Amino acid sequence: MKYLFVFLLASTTAIAQLKHLQHLKSVPNHPRIMLLKGEEKGIQKNIQNDPSWAKIHGVIIQECENMLTLAPLERIQIGRRLLDKSCEALRRIFYLSYAYRVTQNPKYLERAELELLTVSKFSDWNPSHFLDVGEMTMAVAIGYDWLYHDLQKSSLPIIREAILKKGIEPSQDAKYNSWLKASHNWNQVCNAGMTYGALAIYEDQPELARQIIDRAIESIKLPMEDYKPDGAYPEGYGYWGYGTSFNVLFLSAIHRALGSEFGLSNERGFLNTATYFQNMVGTSGKTFNYSDAGSGTGGISPATFWFANRTKASSLLFLQKKAIENISASAGRDRILPAALIWGNGLRFDKVEVPQQLIWVGQGKNPVAMMRSSWTDPNAIYVGLKAGSPSVNHGHMDIGSFVMDANGERWSMDFGMQEYESLESKGVKLWGKEQEAERWHVYRYNNLAHSTLTFDNSYQRVDGYAKITSRINKPAFLGAITDMTAVYNNAAASAKRGVGIVDNKYVVVKDEILSNAKSTTVRWAMVTPAQVTPSGNGSAMLTQNGKSLQLKVLEPANVVVKTWSTQPSHDYDAPNPGTTLVGFEVTLPANSSQIINVLLIPEGITVNKETKIPSLKDWEK
Known part of the structure; x- marks a missing residue:
């Protein structure tokens, strides 16, 4: 009892x-699930x-x-x-x-x-x-x-x-x-x-x-x-x-x-x-x-x-x-x-109806912006911009990175994940999130392997956070801006990036940087599956599957576009065949400002040589 x-x-x-x-008090008889x-x-x-x-x-x-x-x-x-x-x-x-x-x-x-x-x-x-x-x-x-x-x-x-x-x-x-x-x-x-x-x-x-x-x-x-x-x-x-x-x-x-x-x-x-x-x-x-x-x-x-x-x-x-x-x-x-x-x-x-929104922006722990020139044209342009923080669950040091499609091909890409067991079986401590964690030495996980900026070959700050500060939705211009300063605060006084689709024809990636009290070398890079042929005058031609896209640097003048290998040095890293990093480096003196304007121009599109890209603060005007 x-x-x-x-x-x-x-x-x-x-x-x-x-x-x-x-x-x-009760639930339905079997079957009761779904x-x-x-x-x-x-x-x-x-x-x-x-x-x-x-x-x-x-x-x-x-x-x-x-x-x-x-x-x-x-x-x-x-x-x-x-x-x-x-x-x-x-x-x-x-x-x-x-x-x-x-x-x-x-x-x-x-x-x-x-x-x-x-x-x-x-x-x-x-x-x-x-x-x-x-x-x-x-x-x-x-x-x-x-x-x-x-x-x-x-x-x-x-x-x-x-x-x-x-x-x-x-x-x-x-x-x-x-x-x-x-x-x-x-x-x-x-x-x-x-x-x-x-x-x-x-x-x-x-x-x-x-x-x-x-x-x-x-x-x-x-x-x-x-x-x-x-x-x-x-x-x-x-x-x-x-x-x-x-x-x-x-x-x-x-x-x-x-x-x-x-x-x-x-x-x-x-x-x-x-x-x-x-x-x-x-x-x-x-x-x-x-x-x-x-x-x-x-x-x-x-x-x-x-x-x-x-x-x-x-x-x-x-x-x-x-x-x-x-x-x-x-x-x-x-x-x-x-x-x-x-x-x-x-x-x-x-x-089923065709979606009407051509741009979507989401804030939160890991803000992103996605835009496209059309939902129905298979050759339309698409851009995705990543903000946020490396500290989120499953996060990478990918703040400011972007993917870009045109003419049915992906031109700027992201490697994404490496299979976990391939790393864990070799003793890599994959799940640490602190700044010095072994996770960030995995090639695909740090900013050196993403389509973003790198200062003096250093990693982004794990404790930094970037939100999408502006969303631009105009008939002739779709765009988004992120303030990345907090993930680069060990290297730059300010770093902002804007990405946009101009006239439904081409893409602009614009960076506005202020250096801090010491000089720094910034690398602008884009990961691509295309064949890359640098062609002088701050440009390169990208080709894949019989299609092409021009990467054109408007500012700064006289940069040398080059490529870097995407093959990592650690034995635990996955290989990355058929991919290339394309970009350039710029040295910034102490306490100086630098504007970077890069155009991604699909084949068949002509951009006026005198084209000027407004400052980020004027994108919404």
Whole structure:
């Protein structure tokens, strides 16, 4: 009797501590996560009536056919991570569970059950790197919930126990749950995974499930604050696809199962972030891949369909529609692709509108500006300008760097990330953020390997921060300005950069610099995949794929444009074949000012020799 009293007291205390779910009494029967019973009919109707949805469905079904021939997953850890196995488990179980619910073909059910039992019998899901647990718990929860009534009765307790013991319970251990107080993607992924696990086994562990979900609703506010004020995601394009997608998976799950998002998605910053994401894709099809992002092209983003449905903004699907038209089997590598058909239910591609904004600026922890001369012209100009700070999660010393597209090609590029294990396996301490951290010696991570300024070959200041100070949106001029002084305060008294598109024809990059009490040599550089031929008179011709672009230095006069190798010296650095640094150096005397004007002129465009670029303070006039 004494033990029963203690148990009841503990349970009552837990319930009293709930902040958001005090009045939650029940949840729907299985399936309750994202796609409720009978809702497959809406997806089937979309597939039958719209070839775009049919294409996505076709990729998923083909991937499921391929999965039938694969060996079950094994618990093989790479370095400190089991993450690749967790990601693949999520892909297989999500796809197979979707395929069974939509087609009712038992072969997909049988294979999904095999995958569920296999990973449930792993010794653990690697809680020391909790992203692995977050994704694996989500994978197993989806399969358990969606297939609950059709799985063998003997399988249910095995899978349920794995969710509890290998997923949820480790999340309550302080050794493993520091992500609860993080504001980056770990918070989004891990809270989403734990919530899916809690929803899956709710009827067996109702009090624990309520605690886990309540905890997640409160904790996930931290990363959602980082979208303020405009929607720019501090970790960049690649991690937007990770963190934001799992954030939306979380919101979708609690809304369907609990009937509310608890006000989480009402903030302007979060609701605007799909616009940020869309603007991050250049006219070449390549993304603005600053920070730890890959160098790939824009593709299908399931989360974008959630935002389009939530905001009723069909223009958010403009690039998604194009991506689906050109869909390939590689789309089947996206482990949450079935979510696109769930979140896109009711959306019509024949109603998609062309975006109207040609420039987008987002402030926040890592401000950026993106501009283009057209959304519909494949030869249009695109420029992305990076401000912010190296100190953000996954940040690089890339303040002032820019990417630039024209005529379907990328001319100024960013290397993006180097695969983490390739560095960690060689002993590189990759995650330090202090000024002297080993991270900044990785070639791709410091400013010497970005399209920005470098003073006396020194690194940018980690504790510096640059905001976008001006946004210019005129019919004949789109531009943005950033004050970079704080990241160069050891080398310059002032450093400002403006980037703009002039007359929809060419790009100007303008720097205004004041040196401090000692002389300094500033290097202006641009990373390019093009072949570079310096041609005298402060210019160079860039060529690639039969197309060309001229780099022309208007100021200062008589500079010598040259190139530098992009091959790093450390054995742990990744090679960078087919790339070049092009630019020039200028020596500034102590306490002097210097203006740098560089034009990037696509082929077929003529710029008047007498062209004058106004000072940055006059750009808005």
